[in-house]
Amino acid sequence: MSGVFHRAGYGLTRVEFVRRAYLLMPLLFGGCGESIEQAETDVGEETYLRYCFSCHQGGVAGAPSLGDLQAWAPRLDKGREALLQSVIDGIPPAMPIRGLCNSCSDEELAASVDYMLNAVRDQAREAGTL
Numbered sequence: 498m499s500g501v502f503h504r505a506g507y508g509l510t511r512v513e514f515v516r517r518a519y520l521l522m523p524l525l526f527g528g529c530g531e532s533i534e535q536a537e538t539d540v541g542e543e544t545y546l547r548y549c550f551s552c553h554q555g556g557v558a559g560a561p562s563l564g565d566l567q568a569w570a571p572r573l574d575k576g577r578e579a580l581l582q583s584v585i586d587g588i589p590p591a592m593p594i595r596g597l598c599n600s601c602s603d604e605e606l607a608a609s610v611d612y613m614l615n616a617v618r619d620q621a622r623e624a625g626t627l
């Protein structure tokens with residue numbers, strides 16, 4: 498008999514455990530529904546670090562540096578789509594077509610643009626201008 502109770506008790510703690518794990522998810526992933534965004538950001542970050550970093554981290558040849566508010570301000574006005582188009586077409590002479598990543602899909606390039614835009618947004622938030 499007590500075995501049944503024990504099993505029931507075990508079942509309950511398991512449910513409670515799973516429930517707690519769910520409650521923790523937003524804490525781990527930084528908010529509701531952001532786990533998908535997180536995955537996209539990872540692709541963006543990976544693409545950025547592999548292909549865009551070399552010019553954009555240090556602002557080589559006039560490239561807007563990652564998170565540099567002043568450099569990005571006039572570009573943000575163009576909007577995300579136009580910025581992505583600049584990446585796909587390149588901006589002669591200094592910004593190469595597809596940021597030198599010919600094997601990148603448009604989605605990967607878009608994710609890397611989002612990664613850069615998020616970095617500016619984070620800076621703006623820190624500077625209190627957002």
Ligand code: HEC
Binds near residue numbers: 583593
């Ligand atoms: C060889 C250096 C170089 C690499 C590699 C590079 N960029 Fe750039 N990028 C530049 C330069 C230089 C500019 C500024 C061009 C201008 O405004 O004349 C620029 C501008 C941009 C802009 C702003 C476009 C606009 O319309 O204002 C975006 C967005 C961008 N790059 C994204 C990327 C992404 C994403 C990658 C990687 C996939 C990448 N870049 C790789 C040099 C580079």
